[in-house]
Amino acid sequence: MKNNQPAEGSQEAAHQVRLPVSKSTIDLVADLIRKQRKRLGTRWRKVTPGTQAITVLAVLRHDQRLLDMAGGNDVSASTVRRWVIEVIGLLSARAPRLDRALKKIADDGGVVVPLDGTLVRTRRRTGTENRKNYSGKDKPHGLLFLALTDEKGT
Incomplete structure (x- = not known):
């Protein structure tokens, strides 16, 4: 006879994350989600745009496992991935697109365009996609984030 009951004394646990982002960042992402839902005419969703924003930022900022974040929000891991x-x-x-950003800098009288980049660490991919995001110099898996600025840092 199968017993699908949880073990005695076991209870669901919520996973908490300290998210070092500003309230304005969370509000920005939540507003983008809210506008997208309105544009699509979505009637309802399981969570509010604010909860979705915090969940996504936790995944992106701390590389939280999708399944961990899904369990705390009563949704599936595929929903968090979506x-x-x-x-x-x-x-x-x-x-902004690269050509437009360079044109704007040139129109504002800029002649120097510093280029800076950093490697944003990601999880290792499986199969043949594994080596695509591997940095031989830094040794971790990740994506290269590049930024163009003018002399003032804009």
Whole structure:
């Protein structure tokens, strides 16, 4: 006879994360999600845009496991993955294109464009995709984040 009851004394545990981002960052992401839901005409969702923003930022900032974040919000890991992909798309749509950024710097009289970059660590991918995001110099898996600035740092 199978017993699908939890072990005696076991209880569900919530996973908490200290998220070192400003309230304005959380509000920005939540507003983007809210506008996207309105644009799509979404009638309801399991969580509010603020909760979705905090969950996605925790995944992106701390590389939290999707399953851990899903359990605390009563959704599946695939739902959290979908939220992350949705927010990355919304944030990337706000970024200026390279040609437009360079044109703006030139129009403002800028002649020097410092280029800076950092490696944002990610989880190791499986299969043939494994080596694509591996940095031979720094040795971890990650994505290269580049930034162009003018002389003033803008």
